Amino acid sequence: MNQLDASAKGVYLITVTPFTDGGALDLASTDRMVDFCLEKGVTGLTVLGIMGEATKLTMEESRAFVRQVLARVGGKVPVVVGASAPGFAAMKELTQSVMELGASGVMVAPPPSVRTDDQIVQYFDMVNETLGPQVPWVLQDHPVSTTVQMSTSVILRILKNSPTCVMLKHEDWPGLAKLSAIRAASDKGDVKRVSILTGNGGGLFLPEEMTRGADGAMTGFAYPEMMVDVVAAHARGDRGRAHDLFDAYLPLARYEQQAGIGLAVRKLLFQQRGVIASAFIRKPGPRLSPQDVDDIAFLVKRQDQRLRELAQGERT
Numbered sequence: 467m468n469q470l471d472a473s474a475k476g477v478y479l480i481t482v483t484p485f486t487d488g489g490a491l492d493l494a495s496t497d498r499m500v501d502f503c504l505e506k507g508v509t510g511l512t513v514l515g516i517m518g519e520a521t522k523l524t525m526e527e528s529r530a531f532v533r534q535v536l537a538r539v540g541g542k543v544p545v546v547v548g549a550s551a552p553g554f555a556a557m558k559e560l561t562q563s564v565m566e567l568g569a570s571g572v573m574v575a576p577p578p579s580v581r582t583d584d585q586i587v588q589y590f591d592m593v594n595e596t597l598g599p600q601v602p603w604v605l606q607d608h609p610v611s612t613t614v615q616m617s618t619s620v621i622l623r624i625l626k627n628s629p630t631c632v633m634l635k636h637e638d639w640p641g642l643a644k645l646s647a648i649r650a651a652s653d654k655g656d657v658k659r660v661s662i663l664t665g666n667g668g669g670l671f672l673p674e675e676m677t678r679g680a681d682g683a684m685t686g687f688a689y690p691e692m693m694v695d696v697v698a699a700h701a702r703g704d705r706g707r708a709h710d711l712f713d714a715y716l717p718l719a720r721y722e723q724q725a726g727i728g729l730a731v732r733k734l735l736f737q738q739r740g741v742i743a744s745a746f747i748r749k750p751g752p753r754l755s756p757q758d759v760d761d762i763a764f765l766v767k768r769q770d771q772r773l774r775e776l777a778q779g780e781r782t
Contacts (some may be wrong), residue, residue, distance in 0.1 A: 468510075468544040471570035472632040474661040476509025478546060479557075480686035482530060482733055483518045484742040485547040491527055493534045494745075495742040500538040502741045507694040509682065512573065514548035516611050516663075517686050521540050522748040525556075526733065529563050529654065536568045542695040544570035546604055546684075552577060554596045561597055573635060575606035576614040583620050590624045592659045594631075602630050604684075608637035608665065618647045625657050635684050637665040642678050649679035667723040669693050673708045676700040687719055688735030714772040718765045730760060 481503070484495035514520040514528055523531065525755035526628060532547055539545055547564040549572035551557040561572050574597075580589045590605070597603055605624060609615050613691050616624075616638075625631060636645050647661060649653040663684035664675040672683055673696060682695045692715040722731045730752040733745040747753075754762075 468570050470532065470544055470546060470604070470632055472658070472660045474510070474544070474633055474663070475681040475697075477507075477682055477690060477697055478510035478544070478663055478684040479503050479508045479510050479690045479693075480515045480517055480665070480684065481513045481535070482729070482736060482742070483513075483520075483523065485686070485744060485746040485748065487744045489748055490747060491531060492743060493530075495744070496531065496534045497538045498534055499736070499741050502739075503592055503690060504539070504542060506691045508690055509544065510544040510546065510570070510684075511539065512546040512548065512684055515573070515686075516548075516608070517732070518548065519551075519729075519748055519751075520548050520745045527700055528560060529567070531534050532564045532569065533567050541568070546571050546573050548573045548606075549597075549603075550575045550577075554633060557593075558596050561601060567602055571602035571604060571632070573604035575608055575612050575618065578613045580614060583623075585615065586614065586616055586620050587623050587627065590631075591627055594628050597630065599630060603628075603746050604633040604635050605631050606634070606635040606637065606665075610637070610639065616643050618651075621648060622636070622657050625660060629661065633661040633663060633684075635665050636662050636675070636680065637685075639666050639671075641666065642671065642674055645675060645678045645680060651694060668719045668728075669696070669712075670719060670723060672696055673700070673705070673712050676708065677705065677779070687715075688722060688730060688732050688739065689715055689718070710776060715769060715774055718762075721761065721765055722758070727754060727758065730754045731758070734762065735766075 484492040486492045547569045549561045580586045607616050651657045661681045663682050664680045665685040668687040669683050682697050686689045695711045736742045737745045
């Protein structure tokens with residue numbers, strides 16, 4: 467097992483959960499999706515996230531999906547599993563199950579019921595007790611979905627209290643100043659250094675976040691090679707190349723991040739790329755209009771042209 471630790475870097479792709487046209491788990495497409503992600507060079511996978519329709523799965527379906535992903539990955543890369551739950555019993559049950567299957571760690575976000583700073587900190591004290599001393603975990607800071615605002619000072623308090631929290635999934639927006647402040651605190655020794663992977667809207671601020679001290683990305687996009695190449699360019703010290711690559715994909719990435727229909731866009735693109743057999747989304751979920759599909763086709767065509775021009779510019 468590739469156990470998650472604070473040195474994690476690169477791109478941990480948030481996966482979709484493939485279904486058949488009838489709404490059943492599609493494990494054949496799951497295998498193709500894993501193969502596709504590995505071929506594109508991802509460093510790790512994150513399953514049962516918000517865009518993975520985790521709340522629409524039964525506990526048994528969640529286990530079956532994680533089991534299939536882990537079997538297909540075969541230990542090649544770490545796999546993080548979303549374990550957020552309304553209650554701690556469900557969190558503990560899922561965590562124990564997926565760690566026994568070979569998961570590298572779990573990810574936990576605060577529930578909407580915690581509002582004050584002290585409530586948030588106390589909640590994550592209970593997360594530490596629930597997960598136990600052997601389970602590495604990721605703190606997910608995504609106020610757009612959780613409605614919970616965690617200030618920089620609160621995150622630092624959580625990290626100080628959490629010996630097995632090894633990563634922050636940074637998704638606050640705007641959040642560049644927050645990212646810089648957290649990284650500065652660890653650089654000064656005020657708090658332990660954890661991995662910071664960004665999740666803002668399919669990587670919509672990835673180049674800037676890398677410059678601010680992020681270690682990579684943990685988010686989803688139908689073209690994961692964009693994030694892989696941007697992170698690699700930044701690691702080489704080629705900031706301009708990182709932005710050039712990012713710019714080529716930006717219009718489609720922006721379109722995919724529309725509130726409400728983003729998951730439908732991503733699943734359609736994965737279907738068109740031959741990754742999954744069906745773009746089915748379980749209810750409640752969005753549907754694309756014919757105009758949406760036309761927009762996507764136009765943006766893909768323009769993206770392909772931009773990438774060809776970028777490649778041509780490299781050769782000349």
